[in-house]
Amino acid sequence: MTSKPTNSQLVLKITSFILRLLLNIIFYIVVIILITSISKEAYKFCYQIFGQVTASEAPGRDIEIQIKEGESTMNVASKLELNRIIRNKYSFYVKAKLKKYNIMPGTFTVNTSMTYDEIFAIITVPLVEDANTTDTTNQTDTSDQTDTTDQTDTTDQTNTTDTTD
Numbered sequence: 001m002t003s004k005p006t007n008s009q010l011v012l013k014i015t016s017f018i019l020r021l022l023l024n025i026i027f028y029i030v031v032i033i034l035i036t037s038i039s040k041e042a043y044k045f046c047y048q049i050f051g052q053v054t055a056s057e058a059p060g061r062d063i064e065i066q067i068k069e070g071e072s073t074m075n076v077a078s079k080l081e082l083n084r085i086i087r088n089k090y091s092f093y094v095k096a097k098l099k100k101y102n103i104m105p106g107t108f109t110v111n112t113s114m115t116y117d118e119i120f121a122i123i124t125v126p127l128v129e130d131a132n133t134t135d136t137t138n139q140t141d142t143s144d145q146t147d148t149t150d151q152t153d154t155t156d157q158t159n160t161t162d163t164t165d
C-alpha cells in the first residue's frame with residue numbers, strides 16, 4: 001500500500017527545494033563577491049609593488065625622514081606610511097625585499113608625490129655630505145683666518161712704512 005503524498009507533504013517538499021536552491025544561490029553569490037574582492041585587493045597590492053604609485057598628486061609636500069643605524073625596513077616603511085609618503089607599508093616592504101634595497105641611515109627629504117622607486121633612489125644612497133660638510137666648514141674657517149691674517153700683516157706693514165717716511 002503506497003500512500004499518495006498529501007498536500008501538506010507536497011508543499012513541504014517544494015518549500016524545502018526552494019529554500020535549498022535559494023541558500024545555494026546566496027552561497028555562490030557570496031563566494032563570487034569574496035573572490036572578486038580578494039582579486040581586487042591582490043591587484044592593488046601588486047600594482048603598488050610593480051607600478052608607479054604615489055601618495056599624492058604633484059607637487060606634494062616635502063617631509064624629512066630620519067633613518068637610524070640598524071633600523072629595519074619595516075620600521076622605515078611604517079614611518080613613511082605614518083607620514084603619508086607611501087600608501088601601504090607592506091607593499092613598500094615587499095618591494096624593498098624583492099629588489100634587495102639596502103636602506104642607509106641618515107636624514108632624508110622625500111616628497112609625497114614620489115614613487116617608491118624615487119624614494120628608494122634617495123634613501124639607499126649613503127650620505128657622505130655630513131662628513132664633507134664638517135670638513136668644508138673647518139676649511140672655510142681656516143681659510144677665513146688666513147685671509148684675515150694676511151690682510152692684517154699688510155696693514156701693519158703699510159702703517160710701518162708711513163711712520164718711517
